[in-house]
Amino acid sequence: xxxxxxxxxxxxxxxxxxxxxxxxxxxxxxxxxxxxxxxxxxxxxxxxxxxxxxxxxxxxxxxxxxxxxxxxxxxxxxxxxxxxxxxxxxxxxxxxxxxxxxxxxxxxxxxxxxxxxxxxxxxxxxxxxxxxxxxxxxxxxxxxx
Amino acid sequence: xxxxxxxxxxxxxxxxxxxxxxxxxxxxxxxxxxxxxxxxxxxxxxxxxxxxxxxxxxxxxxxxxxxxxxxxxxxxxxxxxxxxxxxxxxxxxxxxxxxxxxxxxxxxxxxxxxxxxxxxxxxxxxxxxxxxxxxxxxxxxxxxxxxxxxxxxxxxxxxxxxxxxxxxxxxxxxxxxxxxxxxxxxxxxxxxxxxxxxxxxxxxxxxxxxxxxxxxxxxxxxxxxxxxxxxxxxxxxxxxxxxxxxxxxxxxxxxxxxxxxxxxxxxxxxxxxxxxxxxxxxxxxxxxxxxxxxxxxxxxxxxxxxxxxxxxxxxxxxxxxxxxxxxxxxxxxxxxxxxxxxxxxxxxxxxxxxxxxxxxxxxxxxxxxxxxxxxxxxxxxxxxxxxxxxxxxxxxxxxxxxxxxxxxxxxxxxxxxxxx
Numbered sequence: 278x279x280x281x282x283x284x285x286x287x288x289x290x291x292x293x294x295x296x297x298x299x300x301x302x303x304x305x306x307x308x309x310x311x312x313x314x315x316x317x318x319x320x321x322x323x324x325x326x327x328x329x330x331x332x333x334x335x336x337x338x339x340x341x342x343x344x345x346x347x348x349x350x351x352x353x354x355x356x357x358x359x360x361x362x363x364x365x366x367x368x369x370x371x372x373x374x375x376x377x378x379x380x381x382x383x384x385x386x387x388x389x390x391x392x393x394x395x396x397x398x399x400x401x402x403x404x405x406x407x408x409x410x411x412x413x414x415x416x417x418x419x420x421x422x
Numbered sequence: 423x424x425x426x427x428x429x430x431x432x433x434x435x436x437x438x439x440x441x442x443x444x445x446x447x448x449x450x451x452x453x454x455x456x457x458x459x460x461x462x463x464x465x466x467x468x469x470x471x472x473x474x475x476x477x478x479x480x481x482x483x484x485x486x487x488x489x490x491x492x493x494x495x496x497x498x499x500x501x502x503x504x505x506x507x508x509x510x511x512x513x514x515x516x517x518x519x520x521x522x523x524x525x526x527x528x529x530x531x532x533x534x535x536x537x538x539x540x541x542x543x544x545x546x547x548x549x550x551x552x553x554x555x556x557x558x559x560x561x562x563x564x565x566x567x568x569x570x571x572x573x574x575x576x577x578x579x580x581x582x583x584x585x586x587x588x589x590x591x592x593x594x595x596x597x598x599x600x601x602x603x604x605x606x607x608x609x610x611x612x613x614x615x616x617x618x619x620x621x622x623x624x625x626x627x628x629x630x631x632x633x634x635x636x637x638x639x640x641x642x643x644x645x646x647x648x649x650x651x652x653x654x655x656x657x658x659x660x661x662x663x664x665x666x667x668x669x670x671x672x673x674x675x676x677x678x679x680x681x682x683x684x685x686x687x688x689x690x691x692x693x694x695x696x697x698x699x700x701x702x703x704x705x706x707x708x709x710x711x712x713x714x715x716x717x718x719x720x721x722x723x724x725x726x727x728x729x730x731x732x733x734x735x736x737x738x739x740x741x742x743x744x745x746x747x748x749x750x751x752x753x754x755x756x757x758x759x760x761x762x763x764x765x766x767x768x769x770x771x772x773x774x775x776x777x778x779x780x781x782x783x784x785x786x787x788x789x790x791x792x793x794x795x796x797x798x799x800x801x802x803x804x805x806x807x808x809x810x811x812x813x814x815x816x817x818x819x820x821x822x823x824x825x826x827x828x829x830x831x832x833x834x835x836x837x838x839x840x841x842x
Binding site for chain 1: 642677
């Protein structure tokens with residue numbers, strides 16, 4: 278997949294962690310468009326395209342999601358569960374980016390259907406791994422050059 | 423009745439097995455004195471009467487209609503009626519109203535020649551109070567073997583009944599107190615468990631939230647060093663490096679607290695674990711455990727243990743990291759890893775040639791935040807060994823150390839044996 282076509286939704290309440298993710302994306306050479314929401318409710322509104330996010334031109338539907346687990350209002354687990362319950366969002370890859378290295382959290386998101394699980398801080402290597410996963414899993418979407 | 427003389431009462435008599443005499447219309451065994459000497463019937467009768475009279479038990483006879491015929495002093499004492507008052511009266515005089523139905527049943531059985539043995543019941547005294555008695559009723563037969571009446575022996579068992587009731591009530595009270603105690607223990611345990619769980623959740627959240635700003639400090643310092651390092655004055659770079667190291671140390675400390683708190687919180691499900699491959703994997707992961715930086719000798723085969731693998735990896739890693747870390751400057755770590763049977767357990771030994779720990783300090787070593795090294799040569803959070811011990815204990819084992827403080831340390835972790 279061409280990075281420039283990527284629309285990255287970052288669901289993260291810490292501005293520092295958003296900064297580190299942007300920095301890691303840049304270091305990895307990823308130039309996708311980054312959209313940030315800072316709590317779980319905003320995430321649901323964004324994905325549904327309602328409220329402040331009803332303009333799909335300004336807030337396009339993401340091709341990939343980075344999701345923190347500890348979020349205000351609606352937790353990352355609940356956001357993930359909601360996404361996986363929507364048949365229309367079946368193909369939307371969700372990567373967990375959390376401060377928690379707890380096995381119980383890993384197990385829970387595995388069960389809920391996250392693509393992968395990363396512990397903060399986000400690094401260049403992590404972004405490269407994500408890009409590799411995306412290109413491996415969605416070859417049919419890519420037009421042959 | 424004329425009283426007997428002492429001699430008449432105490433003169434030995436032998437019982438004859440084949441003789442009987444008619445006595446007051448009843449046939450009773452005949453007793454003999456010296457061989458050939460016959461005991462006069464009236465003396466015999468008087469002797470029997472004296473025995474009956476002086477008995478502590480109530481001895482009463484009645485006819486088949488329940489009319490009282492004889493009444494001894496024991497009966498007088500127990501029931502409060504004199505013989506004159508009750509002879510000729512119905513035995514039902516003694517029955518509390520709720521037990522009236524007992525008498526026809528007793529008379530019915532007596533008429534059939536049956537005996538009633540030690541029947542525990544209640545009778546009413548003259549003053550209306552009730553008395554617990556044990557009753558034995560036997561049919562009295564005439565010379566032809568016909569049942570003509572009944573003899574009743576009633577023993578006052580009030581004292582025994584009271585003792586039994588007191589015992590029962592003491593038992594009930596004991597059971598109540600015991601239940602009370604158990605419910606208090608349950609309540610305390612529940613509130614303690616809740617407090618511990620709140621505390622652990624608190625410590626987890628605090629540790630977790632503390633990591634975020636620490637991580638930020640480390641990352642910003644790292645980014646500045648990586649992205650602008652070339653343009654920076656060496657002194658600035660040094661300061662940034664110090665910030666990064668400080669944040670890193672803080673992060674490690676928090677991670678160790680998290681690990682410790684996680685170990686305390688979670689249940690560890692145990693499975694058979696091969697120590698051989700577990701130890702090999704750990705050594706593989708740490709360059710400082712490999713040649714030429716260290717010489718680790720594993721005495722194969724290490725015996726299999728029953729453990730929670732992630733906890734055991736954590737514990738054995740910590741022991742091996744310590745083993746290669748606490749070395750005098752310039753010495754190459756020489757570590758021996760071996761296992762042995764220790765009762766029902768396997769003891770894994772990790773023996774080093776490091777600085778050792780004096781026996782007087784060994785107790786403190788496994789406590790959280792205890793560090794014995796004060797000279798700053800050895801980095802550590804003071805949680806590593808607390809994690810080892812906590813992990814071992816959670817898995818039903820133990821951990822410890824032997825050292826003279828001069829010739830290295832021999833740390834051990836002991837776990838239940840798996841089939842080997």
